[in-house]
Amino acid sequence: MSKFSRVMVLVVDDNHYMRVIVCTMLRSMGINLIREASDGIEALEIVRDWRPDVIVLDLMMEQLDGIEFTKLIRRGSDSPHPYVPIIMMTGHTDRRRVLEARDAGVNEFVAKPLTARALIDRMRSVIDNERGWVKSAAYMGPDRRRRTIADYKGPFRRVADKAEGKI
Numbered sequence: 192m193s194k195f196s197r198v199m200v201l202v203v204d205d206n207h208y209m210r211v212i213v214c215t216m217l218r219s220m221g222i223n224l225i226r227e228a229s230d231g232i233e234a235l236e237i238v239r240d241w242r243p244d245v246i247v248l249d250l251m252m253e254q255l256d257g258i259e260f261t262k263l264i265r266r267g268s269d270s271p272h273p274y275v276p277i278i279m280m281t282g283h284t285d286r287r288r289v290l291e292a293r294d295a296g297v298n299e300f301v302a303k304p305l306t307a308r309a310l311i312d313r314m315r316s317v318i319d320n321e322r323g324w325v326k327s328a329a330y331m332g333p334d335r336r337r338r339t340i341a342d343y344k345g346p347f348r349r350v351a352d353k354a355e356g357k358i
Contacts, residue, residue, distance in 0.1 A: 198318065199224040199242070203234040203260070204249040204280075209303075213247055213280075216307045220314065231255030235263065239271045245317055247310070248297075250281035250288065257281070258295045265296035265331045273331065274324060276317035280305060296332025298322070 200222055202213045210227050217225055226241060228234035232255050234246070246264075250257040257279050264270050264277070279292045282303040292300055299313040323334040 195221045195314070195318070196223065198222050198314075199226075199244045201226050201228065201234060201237060201241075201243040201246045203228045203231065203246065203252070203257070205229050205252040206249070209249065209305075212305065213310070216305070216310050217247075217314075219307060220311055222314075231257065231260035231263075234260060238264070238275070242272055243275060245314065246275055246277045248277055248279050250279055250283055250292065257297075258291055261292070261295040261297055276321070276333075278310075278313045278317060280310075294330065296330070298333045 200217055202210050202217070202225060204210045204213065207229070210229075214225050214227065226237055226243065228237055230252050231248075234248070235255075237243075238246075248257045248260060252260075255263075261277055261279070264275065265273055267273075276298045277296070278299045278301060279297045280301045280303055281288065281292075284300075284302045289300055298317050301309050301313050325332065325334050
């Protein structure tokens with residue numbers, strides 16, 4: 192039995208063939224608890240009734256794109272699952288788009304054309320190396336810091352920093 196066999200994944204992409212490819216890659220990892228949505232609106236409806244462990248989401252979709260979907264999940268007043276890890280996939284990998292996704296609260300970003308290795312690496316990252324969460328007036332999502340710098344001198348502004356006696 193795969194260590195991922197109990198992981199539930201929602202795949203959201205307006206391209207049917209891309210959903211087939213992603214689902215095939217997930218199944219090759221041992222993930223069989225998969226639901227699909229063809230746009231962000233359908234995905235929101237699914238998340239209201241079914242709590243996936245991870246959402247794999249396309250950036251560019253009609254009606255409700257990946258950025259707006261992520262903002263609604265993270266900060267919507269009626270969000271059913273604000274802390275779900277989100278992996279965004281896109282062919283639009285310019286710096287502005289990556290920063291926009293990060294600032295919306297996306298956990299990981301993967302470029303299309305997708306490779307199985309890239310998707311597996313992102314899945315492992317959100318499942319095995321869960322980062323802390325940050326909630327402020329302007330941002331809700333995973334801690335953007337991926338590593339601790341031993342000789343960092345501040346400024347320290349987070350509750351966790353206070354708990355560790357840094358403030």
